[in-house]
Amino acid sequence: QKEVEQNSGPLSVPEGAIASLNCTYSDRGSQSFFWYRQYSGKSPELIMFIYSNGDKEDGRFTAQLNKASQYVSLLIRDSQPSDSATYLCAVNSDYSSASKIIFGSGTRLSIRP
Amino acid sequence: DAGITQSPRHKVTETGTPVTLRCHQTENHRYMYWYRQDPGHGLRLIHYSYGVKDTDKGEVSDGYSVSRSKTEDFLLTLESATSSQTSVYFCAISERDNQETQYFGPGTRLLVL
Numbered sequence: 001q002k003e004v005e006q007n008s009g010p011l012s013v014p015e016g017a018i019a020s021l022n023c024t025y026s027d028r029g030s031q032s033f034f035w036y037r038q039y040s041g042k043s044p045e046l047i048m049f050i051y052s053n054g055d056k057e058d059g060r061f062t063a064q065l066n067k068a069s070q071y072v073s074l075l076i077r078d079s080q081p082s083d084s085a086t087y088l089c090a091v092n093s094d095y096s097s098a099s100k101i102i103f104g105s106g107t108r109l110s111i112r113p
Numbered sequence: 114d115a116g117i118t119q120s121p122r123h124k125v126t127e128t129g130t131p132v133t134l135r136c137h138q139t140e141n142h143r144y145m146y147w148y149r150q151d152p153g154h155g156l157r158l159i160h161y162s163y164g165v166k167d168t169d170k171g172e173v174s175d176g177y178s179v180s181r182s183k184t185e186d187f188l189l190t191l192e193s194a195t196s197s198q199t200s201v202y203f204c205a206i207s208e209r210d211n212q213e214t215q216y217f218g219p220g221t222r223l224l225v226l
Contacts (some may be wrong), residue, residue, distance in 0.1 A: 045217070092213060099158060
């Protein structure tokens with residue numbers, strides 16, 4: 001059974017600090033990695049994707065991938081109260097199809113003023 | 114929400130009754146998906162469609178059927194609802210040339226008593 005594991009949280013981070021969210025996955029054949037943000041009562045929204053080992057930056061967000069260790073992380077710099085949400089990690093073993101995407105159960109992030 | 118609507122948004126029904134959820138898109142995307150989201154399980158794929166009248170099963174398809182007679186509409190039917198099908202149901206869409214980038218609808222909260 002392919003799995004994607006996340007700490008459910010809540011992860012509490014002071015405003016302005018760096019929030020670090022982690023995700024591990026079991027399938028070594030995984031090719032694509034995604035981070036979704038989901039506000040309470042709302043639908044998931046794709047915020048980052050990464051395919052290659054290393055870092056990928058987009059504004060205040062940085063995704064980090066380490067395929068050898070089978071983990072992917074999301075860093076949020078200068079955390080804002082609006083970043084308070086649940087962050088879902090998703091992993092795909094077939095980049096030509098979304099039907100194989102496996103989602104983690106999410107980490108709840110709370111930014112305290 | 115990327116031109117995706119779901120109806121109804123909330124539904125309460127009784128065990129054993131049939132239920133149909135509708136997903137409607139105005140983006141003309143080829144691929145459509147039905148997920149369910151439960152605490153501790155993340156998003157799990159129920160069924161997906163890769164074109165009109167073309168559908169396939171996902172990870173948790175038992176007890177569900179789908180139909181797609183038009184590009185814009187994807188219906189999810191619970192033939193005989195059970196309490197284990199109480200969940201939040203999300204529809205998602207993606208383009209043929211970028212299937213991994215999924216856009217989610219607002220969700221339907223279903224309670225089966």
